[in-house]
Amino acid sequence: MRIALLGGTGDIGKGLALRLARDTAHEVVIGSRKAEKAAAASEEYVERLGDDLTADLASAANAEAASGADVVVVCVPPYHVSDTVEAVADELTGDTVLVTPAVGIDRDDDGFHYDPPSHGSVAELVADAAPDEVPVVGAFQNLAAGALTDLDHELGFDVIVTGDDDDAKATVLTLAEEIDGLRALDGGSLRNSAEVESMTPLLINLAMENDGMHDLGVSFH
Ligand SMILES: NC(=O)c1ccc[n+]([C@@H]2O[C@H](COP(=O)([O-])OP(=O)(O)OC[C@H]3O[C@@H](n4cnc5c(N)ncnc54)[C@H](OP(=O)(O)O)[C@@H]3O)[C@@H](O)[C@H]2O)c1
Incomplete structure (x- = not known):
């Protein structure tokens, strides 16, 4: 399977790239607005993984990365997701x-707060920006990049997967479970994404307020 990480040069993109490249045999393409930045990041990840690299790691500008990809992960800040999706829209199909x-x-003196777009959640914003035939899935919002990039960190986290297309959701549920230490849970429809997204500022507040806690995730029992 070809997996494109748009903005795979950033924190969560790096974390997902390292884990996917270590734990799976997929083709993982690091995307960036600049091809040379993607190439530099990819080189860094290859070097970091050394003999642990199991995937086929490549790099390209975002649109080229998305072209022919089975899964495209939009690893950019929420206020840039619409532009990023629209910039690669010609490369997306109903099979992507x-x-x-x-x-x-949002952050103020009290801490971090969930600040969803008017669509209700970023996932619904992405669905609005994407061509109608492209299924959108929410996942990985509650994973800390720090935990992913520390390859010695045993994750033991749940990934909640939301979406309205059962096949697309099944693809992501399976993919998430290929990363060692992750369990994927079906979170229902895309409209349930706000509840998932809203847990992330809670995790950050807990990490900020409690000594010794950092890079928290969720695990349901
Ligand atoms: N960091 C975490 O621990 C974490 C955890 C869970 C979820 N998330 C979510 O993942 C997303 C990315 O977070 P992050 O911390 O990885 O962000 P980041 O490191 O600040 O940025 C990620 C990438 O976004 C791209 N980017 C920056 N400005 C852009 C623009 N104007 N237009 C298009 N692309 C732009 C950049 O890639 P290029 O310059 O290479 O194009 C950058 O490397 C966020 O929405 C965040 O909520 C993050």
Whole structure:
């Protein structure tokens, strides 16, 4: 399977790239607005993984990365997801699964707060920006990049997957479980994404307020 990480040069993109490249045998393409930035990031990840690299890691500008991809993960800040999706829209088809890990977060003196777009959630914003035939899935919002990039960190986290297309959701549920230490849970329809996204500022507040806690995730029992 070909997986494109748009903005795979950033924090969550790097974390997902390293884990997918270590734990799966897929083709993982690092995307960026600039091809040379993607290439530099990809080189860094290859070097970092050394003999642990199991995937086929490549790089390209975002649109080229998305071209022919089975799964496209939009790893950019929430206020740039619409532009990013629209910039690659010509490369997306009804067979492309568009995945969003993005969360709208506001910060003030009290802490971090969920700040969703008017659509209700970033996932619904992505669906609005994507061509109608492209299924959108929410996933990975509650994973901390720090935990993913620390390859010695045993994750033990749940990934909640939301979406309205059962096949697309099944693809992402399976993919998430290929990463060691992740369990994927079906969170229902895309409209349930706000509840998932809203847990991320809670995790950050818990990490900020409690000594010794960092890079938290969720695990349901
Ligand atoms: N960091 C985390 O721990 C974490 C955890 C869960 C979810 N998330 C979510 O994942 C998303 C990305 O977070 P992040 O921390 O990885 O962000 P980030 O490191 O700040 O940025 C990720 C990438 O976004 C691209 N980008 C920056 N400005 C852009 C623009 N104007 N237009 C298009 N692309 C732009 C950049 O890639 P290029 O310059 O290479 O194009 C950048 O490397 C966010 O929505 C966040 O809510 C993050």
